[in-house]
Amino acid sequence: MPTLDDTTTLAKNVEIAANDxxxxxxxxxxxxxxxxxxxxxxxxxxxxxxxxxxxxxxxxAVAATSATVDLLTFSATHRxxxxxxxxxxxxxxxxxxxxxxxxxDEDTDDYIDNLDMKTVGFTKNSGDAxxxxxxxxxxAVSDPTDADTLRVTFTNGGSQNLSTATTGxxxxxxxxxxxxxxxxxxxxx
Numbered sequence: 567m568p569t570l571d572d573t574t575t576l577a578k579n580v581e582i583a584a585n586d587x588x589x590x591x592x593x594x595x596x597x598x599x600x601x602x603x604x605x606x607x608x609x610x611x612x613x614x615x616x617x618x619x620x621x622x623x624x625x626x627a628v629a630a631t632s633a634t635v636d637l638l639t640f641s642a643t644h645r646x647x648x649x650x651x652x653x654x655x656x657x658x659x660x661x662x663x664x665x666x667x668x669x670x671d672e673d674t675d676d677y678i679d680n681l682d683m684k685t686v687g688f689t690k691n692s693g694d695a696x697x698x699x700x701x702x703x704x705x706a707v708s709d710p711t712d713a714d715t716l717r718v719t720f721t722n723g724g725s726q727n728l729s730t731a732t733t734g735x736x737x738x739x740x741x742x743x744x745x746x747x748x749x750x751x752x753x754x755x
Contacts, residue, residue: 621734657734661724
């Protein structure tokens with residue numbers, strides 16, 4: 567098995583695919599090893615969090631025309647600067663099928679707004695909080711209230727329940743910046 571010392575002898579790759587694995591040392595991990603694998607798409611895209619939803623996921627396939635899933639509880643030091651959704655396989659309940667991503671008690675579509683899940687594709691920052699940068703700012707940054715939650719909402723505009731879908735998959739990517747993670751991140755000058 568190669569070690570880091572053998573890096574120069576390994577095969578060279580001129581292309582990185584989204585599903586390639588990169589290795590990180592997770593300083594927040596507990597247990598036997600801090601070493602973890604992460605999909606290349608997550609790291610290269612600059613996203614701290616990723617979630618996968620299938621048509622038959624327990625959180626999606628509910629006997630109702632809509633479902634909400636709380637994914638993460640924000641702390642006072644969290645900021646969100648981008649969110650993306652990749653629909654890899656269309657969802658097929660009758661009627662419309664859309665996803666909204668935002669903050670549960672503020673604006674549930676602040677990050678991803680009314681994304682059609684019946685079309686394969688990639689959407690980034692379509693909600694109001696991230697879509698338009700603040701005046702004179704390089705990019706928009708959302709500052710969620712402490713203890714709020716990141717919420718995804720699936721909605722079928724038709725009369726059929728979400729559980730009637732027989733296909734569908736999407737990946738939700740969100741970059742949550744924790745200001746505390748930057749304390750002493752590099753040596754002082």
